[in-house]
Amino acid sequence: MPNITNWNSDFDIIVQAGHENTPDDKTGGESQWGKEINWTPIVANEAVRILTTANVRAKKIDASIKTGHTGWECKLAVFLHFDDPDNGSSGPSVGYPPGHGNEPAANDWKTLYKTYWPFPGTWHNDNFTADEQGYYGYKFTRTTDAEMLIEFGDLSNQEQALWMRPRLKWLGALLAHFLSKRSGLGNVPDPGPFQTTGGAHFIGLAASKPAGAAAKKIGTAKFAAKPTGKTPHYHMPSYAVPEFGPASGMPWASAVPQPKVNWYKGIVTDSAFTFSGPVPALYYESKFAIDADGSSGDAQDDPDGQTDTSLHTANGVALNSRTYPFIVLPLQPTKPDASRKTIQDLGAKLGDLGVVIYETGKVIPVLYGDKGPAASLGEGSMGVAKALGMSDSPTNGGINASEVPPGVVHVVFPGTTDEKNGRTKRTPADVAKDAMALFNKLRGKK
Numbered sequence: 001m002p003n004i005t006n007w008n009s010d011f012d013i014i015v016q017a018g019h020e021n022t023p024d025d026k027t028g029g030e031s032q033w034g035k036e037i038n039w040t041p042i043v044a045n046e047a048v049r050i051l052t053t054a055n056v057r058a059k060k061i062d063a064s065i066k067t068g069h070t071g072w073e074c075k076l077a078v079f080l081h082f083d084d085p086d087n088g089s090s091g092p093s094v095g096y097p098p099g100h101g102n103e104p105a106a107n108d109w110k111t112l113y114k115t116y117w118p119f120p121g122t123w124h125n126d127n128f129t130a131d132e133q134g135y136y137g138y139k140f141t142r143t144t145d146a147e148m149l150i151e152f153g154d155l156s157n158q159e160q161a162l163w164m165r166p167r168l169k170w171l172g173a174l175l176a177h178f179l180s181k182r183s184g185l186g187n188v189p190d191p192g193p194f195q196t197t198g199g200a201h202f203i204g205l206a207a208s209k210p211a212g213a214a215a216k217k218i219g220t221a222k223f224a225a226k227p228t229g230k231t232p233h234y235h236m237p238s239y240a241v242p243e244f245g246p247a248s249g250m251p252w253a254s255a256v257p258q259p260k261v262n263w264y265k266g267i268v269t270d271s272a273f274t275f276s277g278p279v280p281a282l283y284y285e286s287k288f289a290i291d292a293d294g295s296s297g298d299a300q301d302d303p304d305g306q307t308d309t310s311l312h313t314a315n316g317v318a319l320n321s322r323t324y325p326f327i328v329l330p331l332q333p334t335k336p337d338a339s340r341k342t343i344q345d346l347g348a349k350l351g352d353l354g355v356v357i358y359e360t361g362k363v364i365p366v367l368y369g370d371k372g373p374a375a376s377l378g379e380g381s382m383g384v385a386k387a388l389g390m391s392d393s394p395t396n397g398g399i400n401a402s403e404v405p406p407g408v409v410h411v412v413f414p415g416t417t418d419e420k421n422g423r424t425k426r427t428p429a430d431v432a433k434d435a436m437a438l439f440n441k442l443r444g445k446k
Helices: 036-053 063-067 103-114 136-140 158-183 238-244 382-388 428-442
Strands: 006-008 013-017 058-062 070-083 093-095 141-154 200-203 233-236 273-275 281-286 289-291 326-330 353-357 364-372 379-381 408-413
Touching: 013 036, 013 063, 013 158, 036 058, 036 070, 036 158, 058 063, 063 136, 070 136, 070 158, 093 103, 103 141, 103 158, 136 141, 141 158, 233 238, 238 353, 238 408, 289 326, 289 382, 353 382, 353 428, 364 379, 364 382, 364 408, 364 428, 379 382, 408 428
Parallel strands: 006 070, 013 058, 013 070, 070 141, 289 379, 326 364
Antiparallel strands: 093 141, 200 233, 273 281, 281 408, 326 379, 353 364, 353 408
C-alpha cells in the first residue's frame, strides 16, 4: 500500500498518462508504429486541456505517483494505456476495481468508443487481466463516481496502430467529451469522426489501406509517395498543408519515403521523404528542442549550454541563438549501422538551408548552424522557436518528443551550404532570401 499523507480534493477529474515519468522499468508497450510512453501523454494532455478550457477542474498525473504521498479525491479518475500483448493481438478494454459501482461509467465509455472504433471483433471483456482489475493507480484515488483504466487498442497490431496514431489528440477530445458528459461538468461536445480533410495522408502506391480507413485525400485530390517496397503511412499536420501539401506545388508524386531514419529520437515515425527535384530536398517532422548555444549569452541558462556553435559568422563569431535562424544537425553516430540511415546519409550538411513550419502556419527560413546529439532530431535556436510561436525558454521551451505528433515540419535543401572552415557568409537576411527562393523553386513558384 502507498503511504499517502495528503489527499488533494482540488480537482473533479483526474487523468493519468500511463507510464509517463515512471520511476521504475515499467515503460509500457512499443512497436514500430509507436510507444505507449509517448502516446498516453498526448491523449491525456489534450483531454485535460479541453476540460480546463471548459472550466472543468481537471488535472493530469503520471506514473511518478508511485513514489509520491499524495492521493486524489475527485468525481472521476481514468488511467490511460495502449495494449501490447506478449503473444497474438489484442484490442480495447476497460478495467476497474469490482464491486465499487464503476461498471456504469465503463459501459458509457464503451458505448461511445464503439461508435468510432472500426475493429469490433477486437474488444475484450472488462477486467480481462489481473493488472486491469488491480491497477496500482486505484490506490491513489477516491472517487464519488468511478475510476477505471482504459486500453485504447493494440499498438503492436498494424491496422489498429495506424488507425490510432494520427488520432491521438482526437482520442483526447473524445475522452474529454466522455468525462464532461459523465460528470455533468463543462458541456464538452462530442468531436465527431476524425477529420482527414484538414491534413494530408501519404500512403505508398503499393500499400494496403488500413481497415476502416477512408481514402486519403486533401479536399478531393488524392496523392501518394513513390512506392519503395516498404511504404510508410504519414499524416501531415493541418497547419502545414497550405504550404507543404500537393496543392502548394510540392512534388509529392516523386517523393521517396525514408523509413530508415525512424530510429532518431524525436522524429515523427515515417515522416521522412526525399525529393530529387526541381530542387533536391529532405522533408521530415519532429520535436523542437531549444538550442541556446552561441553568442547570445543564454547558454548559461541551459544545463547543456555552450558559448560556441558549430558554424560561425563570416567574422568567426558563434551564432546568436536569439537573432540567427538556425536548426541543429545531429552528429554522425560513432558506429555505423546498415539498418539505419542518418540525415547526413540523405545529403544534409552543416550550413544547408531549409524552412520550417508549426501551428501558426508561417514558413520560417532556417540553416543548419549547430550540431547536436547523434541520436536526436529536432532542435533549433531561440529565435526560430519564437518565430514558430512557441516558448523559446532554454529550460522548458520548445516541444519535446512526448508531445509529437504533431511537430515542426522541416524541409531542408542538401547541397546548399556555403560553409568553409566552419564559417558562413550568410547573414539572417541572406538565409531568409536564399531559403525562400529554394522553397519556391521546389514548388514551381518564382
